[in-house]
Amino acid sequence: MSYIFHRNLQNEYPKAVRGEGVYLIDQQGKKYLDASCGAAVSCLGHHNQYVIDAVKSQLDKLPYAHTGFFTTEVAEQLATLLVERTNQALNKVYFLSGGSEAIETALKMARQYFVEIGQPQRQYFISRRQSYHGNTITALSVGGHFGRRQVYQPILNRSHHISPCYAYRGRNENETEQEYGLRVANELEQSIEELGANQVIAFIAETIVGSTVGAVVAVPGYFSRIREICDRYGVLLIMDEIMCGMGRTGQTFAFQDEGVTPDLVSIGKGLGGGYQAIAATLATHNIFDAINAGSGNFQHGHTYIGHPSSAAAALATQRYIDKNNLLENVRVRGAQLSEALNQRFAEHPHVGDIRGRGLFLGIELVKDRIEKTPFPADSKLDLIIKQIGMDNGIIVYPDAGTIDGKRGHHILLAPPFIIESSHIEEIVDKLDTTLNSAIEHISD
Numbered sequence: 140m141s142y143i144f145h146r147n148l149q150n151e152y153p154k155a156v157r158g159e160g161v162y163l164i165d166q167q168g169k170k171y172l173d174a175s176c177g178a179a180v181s182c183l184g185h186h187n188q189y190v191i192d193a194v195k196s197q198l199d200k201l202p203y204a205h206t207g208f209f210t211t212e213v214a215e216q217l218a219t220l221l222v223e224r225t226n227q228a229l230n231k232v233y234f235l236s237g238g239s240e241a242i243e244t245a246l247k248m249a250r251q252y253f254v255e256i257g258q259p260q261r262q263y264f265i266s267r268r269q270s271y272h273g274n275t276i277t278a279l280s281v282g283g284h285f286g287r288r289q290v291y292q293p294i295l296n297r298s299h300h301i302s303p304c305y306a307y308r309g310r311n312e313n314e315t316e317q318e319y320g321l322r323v324a325n326e327l328e329q330s331i332e333e334l335g336a337n338q339v340i341a342f343i344a345e346t347i348v349g350s351t352v353g354a355v356v357a358v359p360g361y362f363s364r365i366r367e368i369c370d371r372y373g374v375l376l377i378m379d380e381i382m383c384g385m386g387r388t389g390q391t392f393a394f395q396d397e398g399v400t401p402d403l404v405s406i407g408k409g410l411g412g413g414y415q416a417i418a419a420t421l422a423t424h425n426i427f428d429a430i431n432a433g434s435g436n437f438q439h440g441h442t443y444i445g446h447p448s449s450a451a452a453a454l455a456t457q458r459y460i461d462k463n464n465l466l467e468n469v470r471v472r473g474a475q476l477s478e479a480l481n482q483r484f485a486e487h488p489h490v491g492d493i494r495g496r497g498l499f500l501g502i503e504l505v506k507d508r509i510e511k512t513p514f515p516a517d518s519k520l521d522l523i524i525k526q527i528g529m530d531n532g533i534i535v536y537p538d539a540g541t542i543d544g545k546r547g548h549h550i551l552l553a554p555p556f557i558i559e560s561s562h563i564e565e566i567v568d569k570l571d572t573t574l575n576s577a578i579e580h581i582s583d
Contacts, residue, residue, distance in 0.1 A: 160186070181555055236418065245405050271351040302323045354495030354552075476566065490503070500552045
């Protein structure tokens with residue numbers, strides 16, 4: 140009997156006992172290719188000795204110091220590295236323990252910024268349908284995925300949602316990508332004007348939508364128009380890169396491919412590669428300066444922010460990526476994986492769309508490829524794919540509710556940055572077997 144309150148109370152979970160590179164191994168000795176890095180976390184794979192040694196070394200020096208009393212050298216070094224990666228576009232870093240905390244921090248920072256500059260009437264956040272920003276009440280409130288919000292709807296905070304930039308489902312046949320991008324981006328301006336131009340705090344969006352839709356990349360020009368609208372109305376732009384950031388797309392920050400700079404960006408997962416729990420929110424000098432010149436105190440905090448061993452893990456993870464030129468490997472292997480998926484599945488009768496960037500790729504599943512008809516919402520196709528995949532020795536990240544929080548299924552792939560060509564072949568082969576078996580299962 141397990142005394143753990145597991146995520147799924149009906150499941151019996153295999154016990155992971157060790158990791159070797161891109162593989163996890165259970166107590167029976169079975170190997171699983173981690174093709175999703177859990178939830179896009181384990182970017183360096185499992186058992187990277189360089190990172191492990193860095194954590195051990197930090198624990199020998201200093202296990203913990205509360206940030207209400209001290210800073211630490213390792214946290215200062217990590218903050219410097221992150222700011223340098225933005226080319227000083229964002230130049231202050233607030234460390235957290237996880238992605239939901241990092242989003243909560245960005246939302247609070249945005250609200251306090253307006254209080255400090257004499258605009259306390261600003262109270263609304265706008266986000267997008269089918270987005271996901273974390274599981275705290277405030278983070279879930281700004282998220283736009285019906286399925287994840289439904290149970291908690293009565294206790295969620297006020298929030299407002301516009302259409303996602305989801306061309307596979309949203310672009311009209313007579314629209315160019317540019318026209319479509321402008322149309323859905325302009326919904327932000329409409330929403331701001333409806334709420335009141337001086338009432339909105341920020342617009343928050345995942346740079347590339349991850350778990351809820353499956354690696355949906357905005358069409359070119361979309362975020363440039365979003366930035367223009369935010370600037371026009373004095374609204375802050377918050378970009379959520381918890382899942383898609385820190386090298387996952389082949390750039391340190393996913394927004395660096397969009398030609399815009401947010402006012403706040405939240406990062407996590409690949410920041411520390413799973414070797415310790417860590418996330419962060421980065422802010423521009425405007426936000427920091429306003430709070431510094433005002434109250435001088437950010438009304439926020441958690442016990443384990445800036446934890447030395449977590450900072451050590453993240454610093455070592457990022458240095459290892461640099462030393463081994465892994466961002467280039469993400470770009471190269473990402474292109475290879477995308478090509479391999481398209482070669483195998485582009486004409487598959489139940490694959491509607493293959494999308495993404497770098498090693499952050501999604502496959503949208505459909506019952507009918509021509510009509511884009513989804514499988515029944517109650518088919519549990521996502522859960523069946525997950526289980527059959529594990530039976531076949533591969534871990535992928537399937538989910539349901541792709542279209543509107545109720546209908547649709549997809550698979551997210553986010554393998555480690557260290558993958559090689561042989562791993563790509565293994566991913567595609569095992570995914571092929573898994574997908575066909577899962578569809579056959581629900582068709583019986």
